[in-house]
Amino acid sequence: MNVDRLGHAVVIGGSMAGILTARALSERFEQVTVVERDQLPDGPDVRKGVPQARHLHAFWAGGMEVVERLLPGVGSDLLAAGAVDLSLPTDMAWLTPANRWTQAFPPTQRIVSATRALLEWTVRSHVEKVTNIGFYTDHEVTSLRLGPTGDVSGLTLRGRHSGTTADLPADLVVDASGRGSKLPEWLGELGFAAPEESTVDSFLGYATRLFEIPAGFSARWKAVYIQNAPPVEPRGGIMFPIEGNRWVLTLIGGGGDYPPTDEQGFRDFAASLRSPLLADILRVAQPVSPIWGYRRTANRWRHYEKLTMPGRLLAVGDSLCAFNPAYGQGLTVAAKEVEVLAGILAGCRSQADLPRALRGAQRAIAARAKGPWMLATGSDLRYPTTVGASQSRMDKLVNKYLDRVLAAVSDDAAVSAAFLRVLNMIDEPQALFSPRLMPRVLRPRRRRPSTVSNGFIVDEQSPAFSS
Template identity: 45%
Template sequence: MAGLLAARVLADHFPQVTVVERDELPDGADARRGVPHGRQLHVLLARGRQSIEALFPGWGGDLLAAGAVLLQLPGDVQMLTPAGLVDRRAVGFEALSASRPLIEATVRRRLCALSGVTLVTGRQVTRLRADDRGVVGLVTRDRDGAEAEVDADLVVDASGRGSRAPAWLTELGYGTPRLILIDPQLAYATRTYRVPEGLTADWKAAMVLAQPPSSRIGGYLYPVEGGRWMLALMGAGGDHPPTDDAGFTAFARRLPHPLIAEAIADAEPLGPAVAHRGTTNRRWEFHRMQRWPERFVVLGDAVCAFNPVYGQGITTAALGVETLDECLRGQRRRFPEGGLDGLAARFQRRLARRNVLPWSVSTNQDTCFPAAGGARPGVAARLQYGFLDRVLAAATWDPAVADVDIRVYGMLDRPTALLRPHVLAAAARTSVTDRRERRPG
């Protein structure tokens, strides 16, 4: 997704954009090898949808026409937290729920319709080509081993967690970037079901949230195209969901609330559960390197990859692409003749600043798991967690607090919105043990 969105932005600044993809891409919305988590449940946050719609006007309509499900968060979603059910009277925001292959396919179709964009499939980038000042192109190899050189004014690496950018930088003499890892030892598994005919529930989706360190398991049940549910079960600290039929169902029954287990009891499974364990939070500190090659930038999961459970991946990639667009527009003002000097290093610094917030959201929560690597939460962090627990508890009975909390979750508002007077007052008079008796419908 980072690469597709980046190509769309580049098309506004360069006459020819070439997307090099290792996979042979499917004609439709099918999972593919190059996206190992493609069969897992994906959540597209509201801010990410806004960003994609800005790049491809009408894209949301395309997705709906292909079967995506429109949801109102939290009105259509049972969000069960350790403090209780988030107040569904909150305004929140509209979301689109669809499988990852469908989200990707609709974006790819729109991108490939643009003039000047070429999609090259079945070729892998093996190395960068560089001169004394920076990158001038790359080398690709097909499945038969035949290599080809590609010239480029700018090379963008959006190849995800498998990016070889750190090795390439080392080989070119720029040094090796620092890598930060925080691993909650979390894994998840997703299974698809047919939505039962005649379902009369007053909700469309359900979330049973884990709360580290006391609760290590959770589950998300979301509708997707084709009249299906996707159920993702997750567990941290080695408490991982099995993929066999009996084990998966038993794990669902262990969730802190029976809502999801009861929902799937009469639902027809449409295949086996599929597991995924690539959930380590990982950040390459490219922005701190003393030297950086001109005309080479890295974005998306290739720079900063999160525990997917927080649903930030696509949205953060989209925000990174927005940053690339901003840098390219600024470069045009500095160098109207079209020079790219200084762009790459400037972009990596600005991208790092933009990634601070989603990185903090993911890693601050994950360090609460005893098994996670990284620094233990200090006094300030523990006070912050205590405040957030109170906000979450207040969101179970105050729709105004729930609305702010949901908008922060959707990355529409910054976390500082939680410091508004009404939220602070509600949190102050709410105990984290004050569980409101509001059973899900």
């Protein structure tokens, strides 16, 4: 089959969604240009354009599978740089909202734990080796340009330091500029309506600090998750190992119950959780960073899939659908959206076919966000202070069932494996409602011996550590 290259594609935004998009487009376009407003660092350093880069990031197995198909060797390079291999559920001490610690079942999923800076730099170092991808940094997009047919034909750039402007022609423009995307404004300047927006905000915030893992540390787990249990308990915490023999420890509070960023307040918040495990760690681990806070966590979906937009224009990642970062979905959803786009373009044989191939592409890309959106907003709607939506009768029924799922993951290996496939975005949430799984979820659970800690009834099989 004769397949022509499709011309020049431009990706707005050089973060994870943008560089993965550029890699996918490089398979079909003669040239791909990534436009980034920041100067990209030469190593695994935090940059201003990723405001929550210092906090914990999860790249679930479903997302890493996409990355490895696009960029073989990223996973091994991360491990070589010090990232930590985690087997789930074996390596995690997880206190579910049912006040049960999960058992260390044989592993069914594997993830690589690293800082956002190392993850992004490792992926970008692979992308930069692709010869038909170029980066245009220290420039910001000021507007889109339309061609004679009404399709997008390029964009206008402005140098952030020089102030000079230039036009950049394009046969396809993909906006991957994140939560702060100005695409609605650019469309308005061209006479197009703004997209309908869905926003669900649980007023959740978190505070993060890095710690050195103590010499002689010993435990059956590598990571800890004390899950929030709204509406009764809005507080939680999570700790993962990362490169450099460090832990990244994040305290989480929903419904406006934000964790403090001062020393004593941070420790007091940890001591108030349903388990003393993280507070115990704080007493022996040496901090190696300040405490950073973050509160911009609303879920926001700009429904471009419902909008009449100019052709040759798409939105992906947080520009399209931004999730509450506390659930760790954003990076993996972006990778899954890129995979959809790659599949659409694979069947496009020439530039003449491109407009036809792109029809319905935005709807197909947006469809990848539906399952994660349901899980994220369903969790946030448990907080009574949440705004933007309210729980419907169906939402309440689904949440009651998911409560049973979370009660079952602690002592049923089959339910644990099924839930982890959904969490890692290998299966859609509907898989939890399969006829095979539902009887296991709904059967009565045997009570475990329990004790009282911080005023909460907690499973006596609580994990511990020594150092």
